[in-house]
Amino acid sequence: MYRDHPDPELDRVATLLARAQRILFITGAGISADSGLPTYRGIGGLYHERLTAEGLTIEEALSGEMMALRPEVSWKYIAEIEANCRGARPNAAHRLIAALEQEKPMVCVLTQNVDGLHADAGSRNLIEMHGTVHRLRCDDCMNARRVADYAGLQIPPECPRCGGIMRPDIVLFGEQLPQRALERLEHVLQQQLDLVISIGTTSVFPYIAGPVVWAAQDGVPTVEINPGDTEVSSIVRHRLRMTASEALRALWDRTHPSEAAEG
Incomplete structure (x- = not known):
């Protein structure tokens, strides 16, 4: 249905997505909004x-x-x-990112969310920077x-x-970020990324905005998917003022013309 409504910016981002082999998705609470959170x-x-x-x-x-x-x-x-x-269950955005991981050599998700929906959708190369409510530990x-x-x-x-x-x-307020997650993010950023996509986050934390800033400075294409303005809106190369599910479905339709978009 999205292909019936031409959108030059969506087309440009879809072209980047189709060509990219190593992608970092950075997600915040906005990606889970369509799941009711x-x-x-x-x-x-x-x-x-x-x-x-x-x-x-x-x-x-x-x-x-x-x-x-x-x-x-x-x-x-x-x-x-x-x-x-x-x-709450994974929505189309979670599922389509997980599907892209099956198609590309390297797709990584860096998320601030603790809801576990990326994992439920099937994402495996996942950095849960703030942890998950579905795992308990004894200190x-x-x-x-x-x-x-x-x-x-x-x-x-x-x-x-x-x-x-x-x-x-x-990670509760006032606590340090997990060192292992920070090291995994550093490793991902060393892999010559082709595309960095920020979805549903205001990017107020330096470790969330940082990869976008680094990519923009290094000439790596950057995309933001967010209906509102954020800390990286003036930095990214492409902006899609859409919800996560709307944008991912539209991009999936453009990159998979023979398939119907999920969800």
Whole structure:
């Protein structure tokens, strides 16, 4: 259907996508919006401009310090947020990026999201910079486990190995980024990328905007997919003011003319 409506910018980006063999996708909360998840601060969108029952900002409640001192407070809101997001499924944007990974020599996804939807869609070359709510860990004995959701979970959950408090394997406010994820990103950036595409992120964090800035300075084509303006909008070579699903479906139709777009 998209091919019936010519769009020169979409055509240019589709040409770049078809030719590219090594692509880095950078994704934020906007890519999960079509799955029904809030876009404001990712999963924290439920608390926009209001305090928790304890009189805390959501940043204070979901901080590493609070998890260490009063884990029941952090877990209360982590569990509430997970319950509101439970049942979300990957949308067309997640699925089409995963499909491209099967076609190209190197497609990597760097995501800020902790919802696990990229993994659910089939992406394997995935850098979850902020972790995932679907993995729990114990900081006392380093035991880890995966959970589909928090239904029936004791809050806060005890570690079955040592009896300590388990926590979601996510980066809370005030915590450092995981070194392994940073090293993986550095490795990807050394692979002579052909295309960098930023989707659904305001790019306020340096480690999210940085790869776009580097690519633009190095002459690597850059694309932003976002209905609004962001920190990298003036830097990228091509802009698609569309939602993630709209843009990915349109690009898929243009690069796969014999197939119907998914979703």
